[in-house]
Amino acid sequence: MSAEPQFxxxxxxxxxxxxxxxxxxxxxxxxVERAADGLVEAARGARLAVFDFSGVDRLDTAGAWLIDRxxxxxxxxxxxNRIDRAESQYKTLLQEAGWRAFExxxxxxxxxxxxxxxxxxxxxxYAGRDIAKGVSFLGESVVALTRAILRPHDFRxxxxxxxxxxxxxxxxPIILLINFLVGGIVAQQGIxxxxxxxxxxxxxxxxxxxxLRELGVLxxxxxxxxxxxxxxxxxxxxxxxxxxxxxxxxMGVSPMQALVAPRLIAxxxxxxxxxxxxxxxxxxxxxxxxxxxxxxxxxxxMSRLQTAIGFNTFxxxxxxxxxxxLVIGIIAAMEGMAVxxxxxxxxxxxxxxxxxxxxxxxxxxxxxxxFFAAIDY
Amino acid sequence: xxxxxxxxxxxxETVIKVRDLVVGFGDKIIMNGLNLDxxxxxxxxxxxxxxxxxxxxxxTILGLVPKRAGKIEVFGRDLDTLTEAEExxxxxxxxxxxxxxxxxxxxxVKQNVQAPMREYLDISQRxxxxxxxxxxxxxxxxPDAADKFPSELSGGxxxxxxxxxxxxxxxxxxxxxxxxxxxxxxxxxDFDELIQTLQHTLGLTVFMVTHDLDSLYAICxxxxxxxxxxxxxxxxxxxxxxxxxxxxxxxxHGKRGRMISPPQASAG
Ligand SMILES: Nc1ncnc2c1ncn2[C@@H]1O[C@H](COP(=O)(O)OP(=O)(O)OP(=O)(O)O)[C@@H](O)[C@H]1O
Ligand SMILES: [Mg+2]
Numbered sequence: 001m002s003a004e005p006q007f008x009x010x011x012x013x014x015x016x017x018x019x020x021x022x023x024x025x026x027x028x029x030x031x032v033e034r035a036a037d038g039l040v041e042a043a044r045g046a047r048l049a050v051f052d053f054s055g056v057d058r059l060d061t062a063g064a065w066l067i068d069r070x071x072x073x074x075x076x077x078x079x080x081n082r083i084d085r086a087e088s089q090y091k092t093l094l095q096e097a098g099w100r101a102f103e104x105x106x107x108x109x110x111x112x113x114x115x116x117x118x119x120x121x122x123x124x125x126y127a128g129r130d131i132a133k134g135v136s137f138l139g140e141s142v143v144a145l146t147r148a149i150l151r152p153h154d155f156r157x158x159x160x161x162x163x164x165x166x167x168x169x170x171x172x173p174i175i176l177l178i179n180f181l182v183g184g185i186v187a188q189q190g191i192x193x194x195x196x197x198x199x200x201x202x203x204x205x206x207x208x209x210x211x212l213r214e215l216g217v218l219x220x221x222x223x224x225x226x227x228x229x230x231x232x233x234x235x236x237x238x239x240x241x242x243x244x245x246x247x248x249x250x251m252g253v254s255p256m257q258a259l260v261a262p263r264l265i266a267x268x269x270x271x272x273x274x275x276x277x278x279x280x281x282x283x284x285x286x287x288x289x290x291x292x293x294x295x296x297x298x299x300x301x302m303s304r305l306q307t308a309i310g311f312n313t314f315x316x317x318x319x320x321x322x323x324x325x326l327v328i329g330i331i332a333a334m335e336g337m338a339v340x341x342x343x344x345x346x347x348x349x350x351x352x353x354x355x356x357x358x359x360x361x362x363x364x365x366x367x368x369x370x371f372f373a374a375i376d377y
Numbered sequence: 378x379x380x381x382x383x384x385x386x387x388x389x390e391t392v393i394k395v396r397d398l399v400v401g402f403g404d405k406i407i408m409n410g411l412n413l414d415x416x417x418x419x420x421x422x423x424x425x426x427x428x429x430x431x432x433x434x435x436x437t438i439l440g441l442v443p444k445r446a447g448k449i450e451v452f453g454r455d456l457d458t459l460t461e462a463e464e465x466x467x468x469x470x471x472x473x474x475x476x477x478x479x480x481x482x483x484x485x486v487k488q489n490v491q492a493p494m495r496e497y498l499d500i501s502q503r504x505x506x507x508x509x510x511x512x513x514x515x516x517x518x519x520p521d522a523a524d525k526f527p528s529e530l531s532g533g534x535x536x537x538x539x540x541x542x543x544x545x546x547x548x549x550x551x552x553x554x555x556x557x558x559x560x561x562x563x564x565x566x567d568f569d570e571l572i573q574t575l576q577h578t579l580g581l582t583v584f585m586v587t588h589d590l591d592s593l594y595a596i597c598x599x600x601x602x603x604x605x606x607x608x609x610x611x612x613x614x615x616x617x618x619x620x621x622x623x624x625x626x627x628x629x630h631g632k633r634g635r636m637i638s639p640p641q642a643s644a645g
Contacts, residue, residue, distance in 0.1 A: 026508075026547055029499040060547035060579060061515075062500075062508055069507075093578040102510045102520060241482075241528075341528025344483035 003057065004028060005035040007042070014047035017084075021055035024063030036066035043074045053086035061097040064090070068099040137334045141326075144254070144261040156262070163266035167228045168273055174227075175220055179211075179278040182219060183285030186210060191294040200294055204301055205308035207286035212309060216279040217317045218365055221324040224271060225357040229332040232263055233353035236336025237346045245337070255337075264329040271325035272318055279317065312377055320368050324361050331357040389416040391450070392550055392582045393438060398447035400430070400437050407433050409606040411447070420576055420583040422593045424628065425603030431586045432476055434603070435552050438584075439473060440464070451550070469497050472548030476555050476586075478535040480527040486513060486538045487523040493545045512541040517567050532559045540568070544575070553585040557592055565589060569596045590629075602628070 003022035010017045018039055024032055043049040051071065053059075059067075071081055083094065190203030236259060239245050245255050283305070290296040296304075335353035339346050393415035400408040407430040415421045425431045436442040438449055440456060449456045451467060459467065480489050490509040494500065500508075513523050516537040527535060536559060543551055556572075557565040573596045575581050587593065593600055594614065601611040604624045610616060617629055 026498060026500070030501065033501055033504055061511065061544075062504070062547060065508060065511055066504070089578045089580075092574065096515065096574055096578065097511060100511075100514070102507070341526055342482035 005032045005063065007035060007039060009042040011046070015050065016043050016046040016048070017050045017052055018042060019052040019055055020067070021057075023058040024056060024067065025058050025060040026062035032063060032066060036070045039067070039070040040073045043079060044077070046074075046079050049074050049079050049081040050084050051081065051086075052084045053090055054084075056086075056090065059090050059093055061093065064093045064097040065099065068094055068097070072099045134330065134334060137330055138326075140256050141260060141264055141330055141333075144256040145264060147257065148261050148265065159262040160266050160269075163263055164270055166231070167224070167263075167266050168270035171224065171227055171270075171274060172277060175223055175274050175278050176281040178223065179216060179219055179281040180285040182215060183207065183211060183282030183287075184289040185285075186215070186282075187286035187289035188293055191290065201296070201300075201304055203290065203294065204286075204296070204304040207283065207290075208305050208309040209313055211282040211286070211317075212279055212313045213316045214365065214369075216282055217275045217320045217324065218361070220271065220275045220278045220321070221328065221361040221365075222358050224267070224274065224325075225328045225361055226354055228267065229328045229357045230350050230354050232329065232332035233336040233339075233350045234346065236260075236333055237339035237349050240337060240339045241341065241343075241346060260329075260333045263333065264326065267325040267329040268322045271328075272321040275317060275321040279314070316368075316372055316377060320365065323364060323368075327360045327364060328357045331360060389418075390453075391415065392417050392452060393584065394448075394450040395434075395438070396448045398434075398437065398449065399445040400433060400442060401445055406606060408437075411603075411607050413601055413608050413611070415582060415584055416599075417582055418576070418580050419598040420572065420585060420596050422597030422600040423584065423586045423603065424588065424593070424600060426624065429603050430606070431603055432554055435554055435584065435586060439471070439552065469546065470549040472543035472546065472551040474536075474539045474543040474551070474553045474556055478527070478539040480535060480538055480542070482527050485524050485526055486518070486530070486541070489527070489538060490541045490545050493542065497546060509541075509545070512544055513538070515544070515571065516541045517564065517571070533561065533564055536560060537568075540571075547579060548581070550582045550584070553583065553587075555586055555588065557587065557589045562591075565591065566595070572596055 005020075005022045005024045005028050007018050007020045010019070024035070026032070028035075049071075051067065074081055083091065086094070187203060187207050190206040191200050194200050194203050194206075236245075239259070245259075248255050248258055287298055287301050290301050291298055332353045335349045335356070339349045391414050393413065395411060395413040398408050398411040398413075399406065400411075411434070413434075423431055423434070433442055437444055438451065452470065454463070454467060456464075456467075480486070481492060484492065487506070487509045490512050491505050494505050494508070498505075510520060510523060514520065518534060518537050518541065522530065522534060522538070527538070530538060536556060540553070540556060543553070551572075553572075557568050560568060569592050572581075572583060572585075576583060576596075585592070585597065587597075597614075599611060599613055600617050601608050602617065602620075602622075602625055603609070604622065609622050610620045610625060617625060620626070620629075
């Protein structure tokens with residue numbers, strides 16, 4: 001390969017002759033920077049500096065920039081300077097990639113305490129805006145949903161079925177599995193702990209009530225928030241990024257109508273169905289563990305379950321499901337719409353979507369618990 | 378048949394040599410038996426109708442699209458035989474400007490230009506900043522664009538920023554996919570001039586996909602035309618104008634072609 005960038009200096013009275021040799025290219029990395037700094041050093045105190053290019057094998061924009069930067073530094077000390085024996089393309093390059101002052105952007109002062117306070121302030125304001133935006137988005141979605149219900153023929157049913165398949169059908173295996181496992185775990189713990197009091201049979205009450213009222217819908221919602229909520233945010237977000245949402249708007253199609261409403265409807269239909277399946281799977285898990293681990297026959301389990309729970313126990317869980325779906329869908333779509341430009345912002349928004357919807361699912365579950373306690377259902 | 382040049386055509390070194398290339402997606406064949414040479418130090422204009430596979434050819438040479446058959450040599454090295462380290466070294470000498478810009482959306486223009494520098498070079502932050510700003514200025518962007526994100530740029534600014542990134546490492550071989558589309562005529566002319574200056578001063582080899590007849594006349598040393606899944610003609614503008622292929626006739630002698638033709642006679 002070509003030689004390292006080097007130079008030799010020769011003093012003759014007030015003048016210095018800087019004979020450059022080798023390849024002054026960016027490949028040399030720091031060596032070319034050091035060599036260029038050396039030029040300034042070598043010319044210190046001289047009245048005239050002559051740059052002799054006859055030994056230069058190669059020059060690129062970085063080399064030209066550095067040499068010209070050195071030349072300007074030398075000039076600043078009041079010395080004359082001259083370029084000697086440079087091939088014409090080197091001359092052009094020195095001109096094209098010559099030194100010029102870039103206005104420096106002063107780095108923003110960083111004050112940790114101040115930044116922290118500013119951050120907190122921003123976050124409080126954003127949280128407030130989030131709530132306001134959420135409410136307005138909810139309003140828009142309700143309008144879009146009502147329109148969809150009032151004028152169903154405007155609405156593409158295929159799109160809903162497509163989403164139903166994606167959101168519901170494809171989530172079935174994982175939801176069955178985790179609920180089956182959780183049902184089994186609750187049964188095992190129930191039997192194990194209640195055995196001390198000789199109240200093992202009450203484990204069935206525990207399973208039935210806990211799963212039907214709380215766990216089934218909660219686990220399903222959290223799973224869907226992670227699985228489907230993130231997918232909706234990513235879909236809507238990347239459409240926003242690539243101006244597809246804008247394209248819809250100029251075509252006179254409301255993105256709420258075309259994108260958000262079908263997904264919301266599909267979610268609202270899917271989540272109760274999935275919750276029902278989740279409940280059955282969890283009870284199945286509980287039944288199996290009670291039988292194998294607790295020695296309770298399936299018949300005994302069933303008859304005990306029948307006395308332990310009522311229709312209302314089942315309904316408490318099911319009533320919550322569509323609300324969970326609405327919250328997950330709205331947060332997911334809203335976060336998707338909030339994506340700006342960069343891929344990074346897409347990632348951020350997807351994370352925010354999942355975190356917020358899981359948080360809201362739990363908050364809503366708590367509110368429902370208070371509500372049902374108050375009406376004694 | 379397309380002309381198959383021996384590597385010593387006019388005694389020049391071939392930088393890209395493509396032989397009997399077959400590329401397809403699924404059961405659709407895009408290129409079948411394509412041959413192409415690009416010589417050191419030249420600007421090759423690559424023309425062809427929309428959807429004929431110009432971008433696909435570029436991506437195949439870059440190793441982004443798998444080929445079904447054929448051979449591609451770059452800098453005299455067969456791309457199939459390279460080890461990972463050698464491939465890295467070959468890619469170091471490439472500068473690529475994609476049709477859509479392909480700027481990293483999470484980085485500012487300046488950071489975009491510095492991205493290849495960070496990957497390949499060991500230089501000080503100061504020099505990196507200066508070089509990035511220099512490249513940004515060379516491609517005709519205002520310095521305040523340096524700290525903008527790609528989503529804040531206009532279409533033409535994206536093109537320029539993408540070129541600045543392609544030139545970041547002073548590459549030996551530059552691939553440009555329609556660099557001047559979406560630029561105003563003055564900007565496009567500046568662009569052409571810049572590419573020509575760089576070609577003269579740095580000895581750049583340029584593979585340029587373009588539809589811009591002005592660019593073809595102004596800066597391309599040779600032109601290659603893609604049609605019928607092959608390079609149907611390659612050579613200087615006179616070869617193109619003389620070709621009897623119907624597509625080439627329509628391209629260079631059509632309404633738009635004629636409007637450009639006269640000045641060529643005088644510009645020579
Ligand atoms: N990833 C892909 N999968 C399937 N087909 C593809 C893929 N990429 C390109 N094609 C097809 O290959 C053909 C050539 O596409 P290409 O992008 O190379 O066109 P082009 O010549 O660059 O056109 P333009 O001038 O419009 O940019 C097109 O028909 C396109 O549909
Ligand atoms: Mg293309």
